[in-house]
Amino acid sequence: VQLVESGGGLVQPGGSLRLSCAASGFTFSGYWMSWVRQTPERGLEWAAHISQDGTVKYYVDSVRGRFTISRDNPMNSLYLEMNSLRAEDTAVYYCAKDGGVDWGQGTLVTVSS
Amino acid sequence: DVVMTQSPLSLPVTLGQPASISCRSSQSLVHSDGNTYLIWFQQRPGQSPRRLIFKVSNRDSGVPDRFSGSGSGTDFTLKISRVEAEDVGVYYCWQATHWPHTFGQGTKLEIK
Numbered sequence: 521v522q523l524v525e526s527g528g529g530l531v532q533p534g535g536s537l538r539l540s541c542a543a544s545g546f547t548f549s550g551y552w553m554s555w556v557r558q559t560p561e562r563g564l565e566w567a568a569h570i571s572q573d574g575t576v577k578y579y580v581d582s583v584r585g586r587f588t589i590s591r592d593n594p595m596n597s598l599y600l601e602m603n604s605l606r607a608e609d610t611a612v613y614y615c616a617k618d619g620g621v622d623w624g625q626g627t628l629v630t631v632s633s
Numbered sequence: 634d635v636v637m638t639q640s641p642l643s644l645p646v647t648l649g650q651p652a653s654i655s656c657r658s659s660q661s662l663v664h665s666d667g668n669t670y671l672i673w674f675q676q677r678p679g680q681s682p683r684r685l686i687f688k689v690s691n692r693d694s695g696v697p698d699r700f701s702g703s704g705s706g707t708d709f710t711l712k713i714s715r716v717e718a719e720d721v722g723v724y725y726c727w728q729a730t731h732w733p734h735t736f737g738q739g740t741k742l743e744i745k
Contacts, residue, residue: 554734564674564682564725566734580733581634614681619729620672621693623681 521545521622523615528627535605535631541598541615541624549573549593552618555600557611558626567613568600582608605631635659635728639737645745652713654740656726661706663730670729673702673711676739677722685724686711718744 527539539555555567568589569578577589588601598615612626636659646652662669673686684693686702689709699714713720721744726737 563739564727564736566727566736569732569734578732619670619687620674620682620684620727621687623683625681 521617523617523622523624525613525615525624525627528613528629530630530632531605532633533606533631536601536603537605537629539600539602539613539615539627539629543596543598543615543617546617546622548591548596553591553598554616554618554620555587555589555598556614556616556620556623557609557629558614559611562611565611570598602629605629607631634733635662635731635735637726637728637735637737639724639726639740642738642740644740644742646713646716646742647745648718649715652716652720652742654711654724654726654742656704656709656711656737658707658709658728660731662709662728663706668730669705671702671704671709672727672729673700674725674727675720675722676725677719680722682725713742716742716744 522544524542531537554569557567558564570589574591586604590599610631614626615624638657640655669689671689674682676682685696690702701712703710723739723741725739
């Protein structure tokens, strides 16, 4: 199993960013997938979760309405569209397979002017 | 949201000695399907989290048998029977029974 995140970087408050996660080594379409973020101050925080076919999505309150999780099963890819970014969204973002059995290496998002 | 409270937050342990981490939830983690989705992760310095235990007491493939999980309802424990140097890191409990899924604050294990 391999999960490789990309798309992180420095963005100004109020800006947008799109994270991607390329999955391989398993049947991607058969699993729920998550985005989990981590900061030294707040630790680990589950941010968003999507069902196998992409029709069911859950978000933590702090990102609901600003972030959108999506997936492309034929492309074995998971996405996180992040809008109206705030300083408190600064974190390492991980994609994780259902139940946290596998994680990517993470991508750093920094929101700062 | 379900609050997950770990203790201790810092755990200095002598090599070869046992270690125990407690995780308490603010409400029962028994799901309507009868399962209890309490998971333990290990995060070594500079690495991504690694799942050790799922559904309270099931060890993941490749996890040494010195790691064990127990508990029920709102009270859970991760035990390491004999700590080794490679066990240094931060340990997190995570509940996946209720939305949103929530983590404990983490317990930092270090060698004394």
